Amino acid sequence: VRGARCVAVLAVALVLAGPAAASESQPTLAEIETEVVCPTCHTTLDQSSSPVAQRMRNFIRARIAAGDTKSDIKQRLVEDFGEQVLASPPKRGFNLLAWVIPPIAALAGALVLGVLAVRWSRGRGSTAPEPPAADAALDRRIDDELARLDS
Amino acid sequence: MAVGLRRAGQVLAIGVVLALLAVLLWRVVKDSEGGASAALRRGEHPVAPDFDLERLDGAGRLDLESLRGKAVVLNFWASWCLPCKREAPLLEAAWKRWRPKGVVVVGLDANDFKSDARRFAHRYDLSYPIVHDGPGRLLDDYGLTGFPETFFVRPDGRLASWSQGELSAEEIEAGIRGAFSG
Numbered sequence: 001v002r003g004a005r006c007v008a009v010l011a012v013a014l015v016l017a018g019p020a021a022a023s024e025s026q027p028t029l030a031e032i033e034t035e036v037v038c039p040t041c042h043t044t045l046d047q048s049s050s051p052v053a054q055r056m057r058n059f060i061r062a063r064i065a066a067g068d069t070k071s072d073i074k075q076r077l078v079e080d081f082g083e084q085v086l087a088s089p090p091k092r093g094f095n096l097l098a099w100v101i102p103p104i105a106a107l108a109g110a111l112v113l114g115v116l117a118v119r120w121s122r123g124r125g126s127t128a129p130e131p132p133a134a135d136a137a138l139d140r141r142i143d144d145e146l147a148r149l150d151s
Numbered sequence: 152m153a154v155g156l157r158r159a160g161q162v163l164a165i166g167v168v169l170a171l172l173a174v175l176l177w178r179v180v181k182d183s184e185g186g187a188s189a190a191l192r193r194g195e196h197p198v199a200p201d202f203d204l205e206r207l208d209g210a211g212r213l214d215l216e217s218l219r220g221k222a223v224v225l226n227f228w229a230s231w232c233l234p235c236k237r238e239a240p241l242l243e244a245a246w247k248r249w250r251p252k253g254v255v256v257v258g259l260d261a262n263d264f265k266s267d268a269r270r271f272a273h274r275y276d277l278s279y280p281i282v283h284d285g286p287g288r289l290l291d292d293y294g295l296t297g298f299p300e301t302f303f304v305r306p307d308g309r310l311a312s313w314s315q316g317e318l319s320a321e322e323i324e325a326g327i328r329g330a331f332s333g
Contacts, residue, residue, distance in 0.1 A: 039262040039285075039286065039287055040262050040287075051231040051232070052229065052231050052262055052263070055231050055264065055267065059264065079265075079285075080263070080265055081262070081285045081286055082285055082288075083286075084286050085286070
């Protein structure tokens with residue numbers, strides 16, 4: 001059973017890795033357009049029709065035709081326009097924080113919510129008022145009063 | 152112990168929120184200032200925001216501060232900008248005419264491919280210094296709204312005047328004279 005699971009996981013990984021590798025070695029204009037920002041309008045290239053966006057599209061088409069990989073093309077754009085040209089910050093240096101902080105914050109939030117939920121549910125379980133301690137003298141007095149009323 | 156930890160957590164959370172608010176406030180104030188062009192519109196003459204950028208007309212870099220003592224015509228342009236094509240020959244003519252009198256024309260190419268900018272300079276036979284600000288980091292400092300825009304810098308480094316859009320030869324002359332007289 002364990003062997004079969006390993007084979008299944010490997011198969012899924014291979015299925016997912018195939019398109020990713022193809023996208024890197026044979027990128028399309030449409031996909032790079034969504035990963036690059038127009039420097040004058042600050043939207044992704046697919047949303048822009050500015051002159052510089054048009055020029056960038058021509059550049060990307062020419063580089064794809066020349067056989068460049070997606071990373072090569074993006075690197076060349078960064079050399080001319082700086083890292084701001086990338087829609088997602090690169091996963092290194094200070095920019096790494098943009099990738100690391102959101103999942104950590106989400107995890108921390110989930111933990112806080114979990115702890116609060118546990119505390120709340122425990123708190124709800126113990127909210128029933130405890131019965132007052134028996135007071136023998138008071139009981140005897142009440143019985144006496146009731147007996148007197150009956151008589 | 153638990154109370155101490157809780158208090159520390161609260162202090163940390165408040166500190167983070169205050170820091171984020173401070174960053175937001177700084178950004179809002181910086182944006183509302185409008186850069187050097189807004190200061191000129193208010194009648195002020197601030198020191199031209201400094202830069203140290205890669206030269207496209209040759210090797211090395213150009214630092215604006217190194218031009219102190221000379222009047223500077225700082226022209227923001229890009230190769231894809233149509234009015235820049237008509238303006239470039241006028242700037243080249245002004246550079247040739249005024250250079251011996253202590254004027255430097257600097258072309259600041261922004262939001263552009265370096266190769267396109269070099270091709271543009273070659274096509275229009277530009278001999279004045281050209282620097283490259285691909286990401287356009289200086290555009291906010293100068294308060295640019297488009298291309299071309301030109302700033303005239305006095306020899307003391309302060310801005311004399313600024314013009315939006317394509318300049319005529321007469322406007323370039325007037326700008327240079329204003330930089331010397333102001």
